[in-house]
Amino acid sequence: MSQSRLLSTADGGPASPPPSNFWQWLAFGTLPQAPSLAFVVHHQSSGCLSNIFAPSTSSSTSPSDQLGFRCSFGQLLDAVERFATILYAKGLREGHVVASFIGNDRSVEWALLLWASWRVGAVFAPVEPGLLGRSTELREVCKLLNPKVVVLNNSTDMRSWMENDMGDENKVIRLTCGENIDNDGNKWSSIAHLTCQLNCSSSPPLPVSGPTQPALIMFTSGTTSTPKGCRLTFANIHAEIAGHRAFASSSWSSAARFLVTTSVFRPLCYLGCLSSWTAGGSVIFTASTFDPTAVVEGVKAERATHLMMVPTQLHALINEFVQQQHSLEHELLFVTSAGDVSERELISNARQVLKPRRFVPHWGATEGSPLFGFSVIENTSASLPMLESGATGIGRALPGTKAKICLANESPPTLVPRGTRGELHVSSPALIQGYLGGVSSSSFYEDAQVNWFRTGDWAVMNDEGVVYVVGRIKDTIKCKGIGLFPPVIEGYLKDFFGIQATVVGVPDIEYGEKPVAILISMPPKIADEVDGHPTKTRLSSSNHTKSKGTEAIRRAMIRCVSDHLGTEYMLGAIYTLEELGLDDWPLNISGKLDKNMLRHCVVNKAMGSG
Template identity: 25%
Template sequence: MPNNLYENLEGSAINFPERIAYLYGDQYATYKELNEMVNKLAEGLTAQGISKGDGVALLLGNTPEFLIAYYGILRIGAFVVPINPLFTQDEISYILENSQAKAVIAHGSVEEKLSKVKKQLNNLKLVVYTEAEKQDWTWKQLMETSTNESVSPSVDQEDLAVILYTSGTTGKPKGAMLTHRNLASNADSISKLLELDHSDRVVAVLPMFHVFCMTVCLNAPIACGAAIVIQPKFSPGDVVNTIRERKATVFAGVPTMYNFMNQLPNATSEDFISIRVCISGGASIPIELLHNFENKFKVSILEGYGLSETAPLVSINPLKGTRKPGSIGLNIPAVTSKVVDQFGEELPRGEVGELIVQGPNVMKGYLGMPEATSLAFKDGWFYTGDLATMDEEGYIYIVDRKKDMIIVGGYNIYPREVEEVLYQHPAVVEAAVVGIPNEEYGESVKAFVVIKDEQYTEADIIQFCKVRLVKYKIPSYVEFFKELPKNSTGKILRRELRELTEVK
């Protein structure tokens, strides 16, 4: 394993100089060209006083500039702070202040928000826009700025590489500090488990500022000399066309993406003929959807599991060997996990408890939050907050988030088990379940669904559940939506649904 992530790019530039590193619309670059652009960016940042240990924030969508900036920042030993460009001014301001970022590289669309934020932050010294002409600094200027100084800082595995801000359910987001070792070890494991090599073409449509895309669709392919097929945003029809036209071999997505592609009436297995493997993560994929998608497109989906704090992959179903639908698979190499009770004692196989993790992928801690860090770590184990079971063969099954569990009259209900049933209904496209207050039983089950046939009523959905679920798990209420609220990766936000219920 390399000492730092940049060495992976440098190695591929040496071993595969003329192979395509990325494709973006009608643009492309070879590994030699990408490495040259990264070095230019590194020189430009150095000339502006950015050096090892400094933070540089990226407010960019899925573009070549993100890839170049990401590796250019790492090249000089600085750390990357990826931020969703759609965040509000307050959200951006908090992250820039908390991370003490000295520079920002941003898309022109966030200029108005950033110009206001910049006035409030003393730590922010440099703002560069990728698509703007009348600015102090533009991407073009930065790339043309050279320095006579050598840009060769010593960067080792334990140096900070990325700070990822996790969306907390309460309070401000926490900055998970990931080292070069965390991210490089995870990229190495993914490359081996998926058998990636320089002949692969990996679709990057997940947001690049999210760790799922960053590791599976950027760091892992770069380490192998594979081509990254950059998609600026997710549109089911566009993605299917890209897969077919670019002859993509690997696709990574969240369940919502698979759901939308599965709904396309004209898409067929011919569109996916070049795909050798699909990966699903970010949320549990309903078993019904998994089977329907695999049958329609004649591909295998490997469901995995990870968190921002674990860089992200913890486990995945094997490429060769037994795949177990509903399972997040087996631990990846060098990572250990176990299911424990409230006292941290390992539970017998098959029993539900909290999933805890150890390995080279686990973060250093939360930036400036010693209390939150000490709550997350106990005796060297990272506590995920996810409830899970493990079978006799070591396959892990996520039951639900600890905080999402619903308790009805003393009975524990995991939203996912009710959602699995709802997805079996022929008219249901999306479903999410939350607990709402009930004076008699403590909580009741409420379902939020999107349906493709409006003739179905609340009573129809409840009746469908009655023949498939024990009485206390049956939704008491069903509300129909045109679309369920989702985060930037397409993960359904139960938290927002709960808040909508509370408002009412």
């Protein structure tokens, strides 16, 4: 992409205003859909929380109606009123925090807690359950939250909580999704055993739920540090929902059936659920953890229309479709890949195999999203705009979004020309104004009375205003003072050797850092130069043993990378996953590639071979 004299800045125009009362907008908006299906949970029983949810009055005999827990909007609103009354009687008030340490195995409880928290006017904080086993992080997170209600899964989690001495228990409403627990006077009440009359005198007043009132606290994945808390207001959430509806042909309506694939404590879950619920559509949970087979079965049984997945999940789903030769009797309306960069091949395969009416390669952050999207004409074309490197355009600024691309790590920010790589800075009513506790305050700043967020992502804006996110700044490798860009090496290895590679920087005494490539497996071919163009030639098995052949391929790849990209891109080493003692790419709790784990394995391998 050639550089332009235009600067990398864009404005998506005004956003739609938030409702004056979010709870009324959410609850009253679903009243016309009272008989309609609100959500389904295949892996929990039909009698789950029968003390709170009234039994279904539906006479439907559809086969899918026999799968697990099913709930209409009318049942959901009644259950929410009943549960909110219980919580209010126990002392929960507007502005208090409800901290939930449960996963997708408790999807019914998660949905109930989300709605009931907002019915009271409380702040819902879904937290990764694994944090219960990480004492330092748990204490820091709970100090930030100061929860009034704590919800755990079972007695094992309760013991972890008690062993960490998490403050004055007498001030906390303690709930469990398992049985009632009384451990040396420390009582945890089972949600399944709570009872209350719907019309009891302690019924909570309708919440104010004003636009600036905190509604939800999400935590970043915390792969390199303690998770950062993102406190979203009702205005933020409304802007996020509006952003998803701004995608052309997103088809959020009462006919939408959103199938959840991500964890309930990650943004894609609540964004998809709320986008569907606020349109009168339904939500489908198929398994306690991501399982591509269960996803396919759920899509077929429930005629799911919407999927929002991270790239690793989408790749696994495509493989499931291809290997098992699945086909659908209905059309997927809206499929998006978010949470990480979507490669050209993944997008092509998703369109070819899943055949959705609309596929969206999406960029977003826990701090607030979506901020970018495409128009109808671009969306219905055969392909989306892409850079020469293969990076996919994530769209133009949506209404309410302002974007600019600046020189990285400079203050005050300096805009770069369009077509030039820099750090993506964004402003939007969907974005938080800062992290809980004031941590990483430099990520947020004000310029000309506009609040901006430094995303930490490398990005490029073309002359048409399309933004391309091409990598994380923190992944830049500092080699002899030169910043090396891993996607450049990864893209070269993909294009000329046809292999998937991940490049990480590892410490080096002489160079500071050296790039190391990790491959799924060694290719059976090496690249030679013929008239300045790479060609692939197979190593002769008669002239090389397997080990010698592998080493020859390794040396050839290192030489080719250096010859084509420059000597500064000289790889320090190339390893396969097997050589690092790994069966597959390591993923973090968000389903993203865990580069820290790869870096750790490379360092251990180098020390062992030294």
